[in-house]
Amino acid sequence: MKTVFTFRPPRTLQEEMKSKYPEADFLFYKSAEEAERLHEAEVIVTFGDDLTPEHIGSCPHLKWIMVASAGIDHLPLQAIADRNILVTNARGIHKVPMAEFTMGFMLNHVKRFPELRKLQKEETWNKQLPLGELAGKQLLVLGTGAIGSEIARLAQAFQMKTMGLNRSGHPAEHFAEVHPTAELAEVLPEADFVVAILPSTNETKGLLKEHHFQAMKETAAFINIGRGDIVEEQVLLDALHNECFAHAYLDVFIEEPLPAGHPFWKHPRVTVTPHISSITKRYLPRAFAILDHNLKQYIQGKSDFQNKIDLTKGY
Template sequence: MKVLSLVDLTDKQKQELEEIKGVDLNVVSAKSVTAEDLKGVEVLFDWSKKLQDDIVKSDTLNWIQTIRAGVDALPLRALDEKGILLSTGSGANSINIAEQALAYMLMFERSMNLSTWDQTKKVWHREKKYDEVYNKTVMLVGVGHIGSQLAQYAKALGMHTIGVRHSDKSLPNIDKMVAMKDIDKHLKEADFVVNSLPDTSDTEKMFNKEFFQKMAKTAYFISIGRGKSTDTNDLVEALQTKEIAGAGLDVVDPEPLNEDSPLWDMKNVILTPHNAGRSVHYEERAFKIFKKNLKSYIENGEVVENLVNYSKGY
């Protein structure tokens, strides 16, 4: 079985894959890969925009494993029509993204966002509000790998957790799980609302004026999912009118954020350049997901982890 990796594997990783019976591995960098490299390939590790047309037209390709979690930029309909299996690296970045979401919460409660502003002006200003995340409530909108990891951290710090997803089935470290359709009934309970939702037609601009109006005025909105799930203009208005207390934003719409956006100059906003998903440990974790899936695929034809549901878009 021909396997093409566009990820620059270490010698040890190459050896681990080549030891799997039936694997004929070829490693080519995403920058130098050509349509010729794709010939006869059944399994592709990572995505190539450069070869998109060739991938869709391939007569041998049966499964693509991306290294990243998001697949909204891929031609999902075309891949679905071709019957190509698609799986993601979801979960490989759950630790670092959860840590960054937690960092936003800690910075707001300890007024470290304001201290950072003071530092740029060389001002020694201690008269701020200093609170704690202890005993606060965080609402996790989307309780996948990231939400579950953040829930674990939150409970370790003595926080209360509310999980929101399509099903209200209980999960570890979630004090109360509510169905997505009932989210409005519980928004006022949250000191932090964390968005880790994917970009789909159902989530586009879900976090809008009406949503922010239903949050507590003392609550913070944290977005680590996809920028298009939030109406940026409505968020700016909610912050300017003090409908909510502040926002920690790793993702925005559009990206990069326009230079004239009011968000840049708001002291109650923490902006990061979509870097929560980056970690020196990411590729090793993504490789482990691929290796697990590859062994299963060869043994029984099934992809066991992070298989994309084309009808849902994730």
């Protein structure tokens, strides 16, 4: 069973997989382009951003793609669906670092750490800088999956009110209330923090429109750690210009890396981070735990796969 990796994990993880599964032939490459034996693969392990329809077409034995990240929006989904190839991902491994990152943004917003640092550089003792609290603030999370629920759990520890949004409005853990997507415009005026953690799908691309930002509190903060295409950049820039809300904390963008000279870089009410909210030294070990489980299922001919993707929905 040829299992081709289009990235090279640490040698310790490579050796661990080889010792656990001697019946599998593991091949490790730096990228799909450098994988000269990709066409032999029965299983491909990828980060999901390097496979093309041509790659899929050149792999006659391919049965399963394991994506070692949560996002699958860069996969050639139609080519994969046409072949009825199993796709699984590493959904859930990001919840701890991304929830912590989000709490950092929110604390940064109410405690004004950048301004305090600036005052230190200026050697200015200013006790009049007004600081706020998270306690009692209303949090609205767009997306109530593993990451969204972990954000809500941490927010509750800070005595915040938690409100979620998903397709149907079905209840989710750690949210006091959950609303369907159709009610987005109605609940936005209540939020002090709006956190977007939605995947990129046909339903979520451009979801946030001008009237949504106009509905927000002028003091609210918008945090996007999901996908950049949830809002058109000009819509967001116009909302900032019109002071519809106070600040945008952006970790994801339509084009990455964010081009030099882009208005976001120097905007006074935008904080830019380089799609780093999920990064942690524990990332790959967590992803490999899911791969390990699914590989056992695959070899044993079972079907209890973790994080099986519905290709018709894109998640």
